[in-house]
Amino acid sequence: MAFGGTATELFRRSPAISAGRPAVGILIIQVKDMLMKKLINDPRSVVDEALAGVALAHPDLLRVSLDPMFIVRKEAPRAGKVAIVSGGGSGHEPLHGGFVGVGMLDAAVPGPMFTSPTPDPILAATQAVDGGAGVLHIVKNYTGDVLNFETAADLAEAEGITVRTVVINDDVAVKDSLYTAGRRGVAGTVLVEKIAGAAAERGDDLDSVATLAETVNSQMRSMGVAIAPCTVPHAEEPSFTLADDEIEIGIGIHGEPGRERIKIEPVDRIVDRLLEPILSDLPFASGDSVLLFVNGMGGTPLVELYIAFRRAAEVLSEQGITVTRSLVGSYVTSLEMQGLSITILKLDDQLMELWDAPVQTAALRWGR
């Protein structure tokens, strides 16, 4: 086998690398019994090289610090404005770095692939954006993220920065929070970042922005499905495996399992399976006005997302729920995972106004 061995071993063996010349554009890593192709140079430098690219692509919006690693809005810190910091493991792009800019995040802190950043870069980002009005941390509910952000918030408070934290847990796939680490933060995180970002931009104070973020979190529910797994570049195997005809309902954004593994079905039927727990959980009711968000997991064509959107809108309409705002695209991804998630957020006039407010980031732009 020409490409045997782990990704790292293979890389060491590459003559182009040992001679210090640029590597070829495609790296092939041995994954179980197959060869996995990735458009990378070195599994160990994926996050650094991507961030260097982000810095070069969006100098009008942001600045990148490579050590410690964080992305800040170009004009940060802004005196008197509440700053919003989010972050988490890499591999979910454009979350969070793609949402740094006017009307959304002041800073994003990317960790290693699928691994929370440590407290020091979170602290450094918090210090870099603090304009004296306090900092809101938006954290997805994963044990590592919560612990590292908690530690960073303690350190920031010790330096005299007021920090409020909102933990996002929109994933209805996790049933019983008493016996688990609780519901996970998934695609709905984008909606919280957008709406809280708009509130901070118009000058709301820290408590108001934090309360609003909590409101958005409590008014939304999400659930996902995967039809094919992803592979972390430095791992030697996919994060999980599915048989050719199997899908995982309730998948998490790192490939963690959800509610059940079933045989593949037409997408309309899958959408119904995702919507049922979402709609019954809050619950949403006839007469509600909602934002419907169909999110791709990274390897799903947009055309399939629109098919799913069509069915979801149809089901909501049958239940008397009006879709007044929408978002369709791959915004919270899991590398090349094939799948999608559906998020529904109950809207009121204030949330709608903040959703519509101008935003200028790498991944979301409107109204300016």
Place this chain on the structure above:
Amino acid sequence: MALGTDWALDWLSRTAATIAVQRSHLNTLDREIGDGDHGENLDRGFTAVLTELASFDDDAVPSDVLKRTAMKLISTVGGASGPLLGTAYLKGAAAIVDLPELDGAALVAMLTAARDGVVLRGKAMVGDATMIDAWTPAVDAAARALAEGQSEAEILDAAATAAEEGALATEPIVARKGRASYLGERAIGHRDPGAQSSALLLREAANAAIA
């Protein structure tokens, strides 16, 4: 024989060596129930600790070594393990602060404080299939060995053996904390990687005391 700074340094360099050897096994355990990077993350952290160990003054005490280890782990490991293990070393250091040598009572105090710190931060109990399933039996066994008048090395050996049994005991149970908790019944049959790595580092504490 009471244990000094040489023991603390030896403990951590042995831990770093063991984690490097066990890296792939810990990744495998983690891939079965989590995201497959536990060995990767700990290896990165303890490699950084190893570099840190080279720079101690002659008048350093064991608590200095543990405190620096804690800060290094918190800043390099990431995930849940970084803050949790970092807290263990930090609280352990606080319990033996400025003591030049550790007797049995100091070791038990150190282990107890370390375990309490992890519980406080991670909010897990015995039976949740986390590193606490290794730490709590270890603390209990160390306290028993102390009460029986055993030596420092015997106390640490008792702790390590109990931690190893505790890690093994996470196999037949459902995880209730961390990423593995999302698996529900599907976590049954898998050893918790955090309990396993904690057992490894407690074993090296004993090995360093025997050596």
